[in-house]
Amino acid sequence: MDTVLEVKQLTGGYSPRRPVxxxxxxxxxxxxxxxxxxLNGAGKSTIIKHVLGLMKPHRGEVMIRGxxxxxxxxxxxxxxGYVPETPVLYDELTVSEHLRLxxxxxxxxxxxxxxxxxxxxxxxxxxxxxxAFSGHLSKGMxxxxxxxxxxxxxxxxxxxxxxFLGLDPLGIRSLLERLVQVKEAGAxxxxxxxxLATLETYCDRFLVLHHGRLVAQGTLxxxxxxxxxxxDTLEEAxxxxxxEEGGDGPLA
Amino acid sequence: xxRSLSAxxxxxxxxxxxEVAPYLQxxxxxxxxxxxxxxxxxxxxxxxxxxxxMPPQLxxxxxxxxxxxxxxxxxxxxxxxxxxxxxxxxxxxxxxPVYLRRSRRRGLVPGMLALCAALALYWPLCRAAGLDxxxxxxxxxxxxxxxxxxxxxxxxxxQLAWPGxxxxxxxxxxxxxxxxxxxxLTQPLWLTAGFAxxxxxxxxxxxxxxxxxxxxxxxxxAEEARTRRGWYRFFGAFIDVxxxxxxVSRRPYLAWxxxxxAYRHAAAYRYLLTLTLTRTExxxxxxxxxxxxxxxxxxxxAAPLLGGWGAGAVYLLFVLxxxxxxxxxxxAHRHSIWRHLYPxxxxxxEQALLLLARLATxxxxxxxxxxxxxxxxxxxxxxxxAGAALLLAAAYVLLLHPRRLxxxxxxxxxxx
Numbered sequence: 001m002d003t004v005l006e007v008k009q010l011t012g013g014y015s016p017r018r019p020v021x022x023x024x025x026x027x028x029x030x031x032x033x034x035x036x037x038x039l040n041g042a043g044k045s046t047i048i049k050h051v052l053g054l055m056k057p058h059r060g061e062v063m064i065r066g067x068x069x070x071x072x073x074x075x076x077x078x079x080x081g082y083v084p085e086t087p088v089l090y091d092e093l094t095v096s097e098h099l100r101l102x103x104x105x106x107x108x109x110x111x112x113x114x115x116x117x118x119x120x121x122x123x124x125x126x127x128x129x130x131x132a133f134s135g136h137l138s139k140g141m142x143x144x145x146x147x148x149x150x151x152x153x154x155x156x157x158x159x160x161x162x163x164f165l166g167l168d169p170l171g172i173r174s175l176l177e178r179l180v181q182v183k184e185a186g187a188x189x190x191x192x193x194x195x196l197a198t199l200e201t202y203c204d205r206f207l208v209l210h211h212g213r214l215v216a217q218g219t220l221x222x223x224x225x226x227x228x229x230x231x232d233t234l235e236e237a238x239x240x241x242x243x244e245e246g247g248d249g250p251l252a
Numbered sequence: 253x254x255r256s257l258s259a260x261x262x263x264x265x266x267x268x269x270x271e272v273a274p275y276l277q278x279x280x281x282x283x284x285x286x287x288x289x290x291x292x293x294x295x296x297x298x299x300x301x302x303x304x305x306m307p308p309q310l311x312x313x314x315x316x317x318x319x320x321x322x323x324x325x326x327x328x329x330x331x332x333x334x335x336x337x338x339x340x341x342x343x344x345x346x347x348x349p350v351y352l353r354r355s356r357r358r359g360l361v362p363g364m365l366a367l368c369a370a371l372a373l374y375w376p377l378c379r380a381a382g383l384d385x386x387x388x389x390x391x392x393x394x395x396x397x398x399x400x401x402x403x404x405x406x407x408x409x410x411q412l413a414w415p416g417x418x419x420x421x422x423x424x425x426x427x428x429x430x431x432x433x434x435x436x437l438t439q440p441l442w443l444t445a446g447f448a449x450x451x452x453x454x455x456x457x458x459x460x461x462x463x464x465x466x467x468x469x470x471x472x473x474a475e476e477a478r479t480r481r482g483w484y485r486f487f488g489a490f491i492d493v494x495x496x497x498x499x500v501s502r503r504p505y506l507a508w509x510x511x512x513x514a515y516r517h518a519a520a521y522r523y524l525l526t527l528t529l530t531r532t533e534x535x536x537x538x539x540x541x542x543x544x545x546x547x548x549x550x551x552x553x554a555a556p557l558l559g560g561w562g563a564g565a566v567y568l569l570f571v572l573x574x575x576x577x578x579x580x581x582x583x584a585h586r587h588s589i590w591r592h593l594y595p596x597x598x599x600x601x602e603q604a605l606l607l608l609a610r611l612a613t614x615x616x617x618x619x620x621x622x623x624x625x626x627x628x629x630x631x632x633x634x635x636x637x638a639g640a641a642l643l644l645a646a647a648y649v650l651l652l653h654p655r656r657l658x659x660x661x662x663x664x665x666x667x668x
Contacts, residue, residue: 078595088590
């Protein structure tokens with residue numbers, strides 16, 4: 001199979017009369033990390049919600065490993081781990097109980113769940129907080145719980161929305177190291193972030209979204225070429241792509 | 253500045269009344285007031301029967317202390333404070349005493365009325381039992397003073413910086429109040445007055461020790477949020493209400509319930525809902541209701557109310573209330589995003605809800621039946637009402653309530 005996530009001609013949004021996304025087509029392949037870039041309101045979270053199946057496309061389709069949500073909800077939902085922009089945890093569950101619930105929900109074998117949860121707690125420096133209720137955690141720690149829960153089932157696709165908000169430097173490093181590991185093991189990662197320097201370092205390809213349309217996609221060189229004047233960095237290319245019409249023509 | 257803060261208090265108080273008015277209307281339409289009236293009538297019949305035919309061994313002093321202590325010691329405070337007040341109102345802290353005075357006054361009036369109602373029920377019982385309890389304006393005045401002092405004590409506890417010290421001081425206040433009430437019900441009034449003054453001085457001395465805030469902003473905001481949650485949980489029994497974040501208690505003595513759920517894909521919802529039931533306020537309500545039902549069952553069974561049939565009816569009312577409360581579990585995580593993201597079949601949630609409803613209501617029903625059943629059968633040899641109550645409760649808990657709950661869950665699903 002050559003793609004994990006395949007989005008074809010996706011038009012979608014909250015109201016059929018006012019689509020937010022327009023005719024988007026892209027894929028994410030095994031063993032690659034794809035960065036999703038865009039200004040606030042560009043449609044990044046809306047793309048992720050469509051892939052999660054929380055929103056219905058007006059047109060087009062979304063497949064994970066060749067399966068759509070309608071065809072096989074169980075397989076589709078087992079195929080991704082998701083880290084939302086804002087941590088969403090159960091107030092009455094502790095950190096380790098969240099991991100146990102995640103392991104049960106994704107049908108991870110019990111010995112694997114035990115080994116992986118211990119390792120994740122250690123890697124993210126959360127072992128001392130394992131019995132803490134989520135309400136007693138800082139925002140960064142809550143984000144770590146979300147990340148650990150996404151990593152626990154070792155799915156073929158990771159969708160990560162603004163993961164660095166509130167994370168401490170060690171947490172950011174642990175996350176990036178783990179994402180590189182899962183990528184090398186063959187998983188696909190779709191990650192949205194405003195920290196362009198980090199995306200430039202870690203991502204293999206980029207999707208640049210502006211007003212719900214893909215204004216550039218591909219490798220760093222592809223994105224640079226799409227921007228006027230072929231700037232050196234992703235940040236400069238992004239700036240030029242979103243501050244001018246269509247990505248060509250001189251900067252104002 | 254002070255006047256504007258006082259006006260702000262009035263504005264917020266009016267806003268809350270306006271906010272809950274539609275829910276009150278739904279509650280009134282639901283038949284709940286009729287249910288409460290029915291419950292009151294049944295209890296008054298039982299009370300009248302108790303007055304007529306007082307069991308000689310009824311422990312009236314411990315019952316009086318157990319009933320009066322929470323009424324005297326409980327000192328809630330509605331401050332209407334919200335998290336943004338930490339930023340926008342904190343700079344006006346010097347003017348806050350005016351604002352808080354209105355809150356204190358608002359809390360004291362219903363507390364005094366509840367105390368009067370409790371005394372109006374309790375004193376006639378003492379007289380019927382021939383108990384020599386001080387009574388009259390002086391005793392009532394002493395109780396009112398005790399109640400007013402609690403407001404000051406509760407405020408001092410709110411000011412304490414450390415939660416452990418706060419809990420300890422509150423426990424001390426409740427224990428000292430129980431001691432003062434015991435003295436009031438057993439000793440001459442002048443002796444009680446002296447004893448109460450001594451206890452108040454002891455409490456005041458203990459309250460000086462721990463570190464405290466002048467204005468405990470965060471505590472007051474948290475307390476206000478808890479009170480609002482309580483109201484919304486109550487209204488949630490009648491109509492869909494905004495979901496407020498749940499308050500969580502660890503309850504280590506119930507931890508084994510969650511730990512016992514096997515690690516299996518099919519048991520994921522059962523695991524989540526068991527933890528929800530044992531750790532949220534719903535679990536606390538069920539524990540308190542079961543304890544109250546067991547105590548009422550014992551008292552009505554020992555009386556025995558209407559030849560034991562009245563005791564059975566009151567017991568079944570409690571089973572009904574417990575079942576309605578357990579049914580509120582279906583609202584838990586109803587709108588959680590993970591319900592749509594986890595690879596779990598939707599029917600699994602329904603099955604887990606029905607199983608937990610049967611188990612929790614069944615356990616509550618059994619625990620409430622035991623003291624009533626024992627009192628009816630062992631003391632009075634009234635096996636028929638005790639057995640009938642148990643059979644009806646079993647039929648309701650195992651058959652009727654799950655059927656209703658399933659219909660309610662499916663209705664929720666259609667509404668989305």
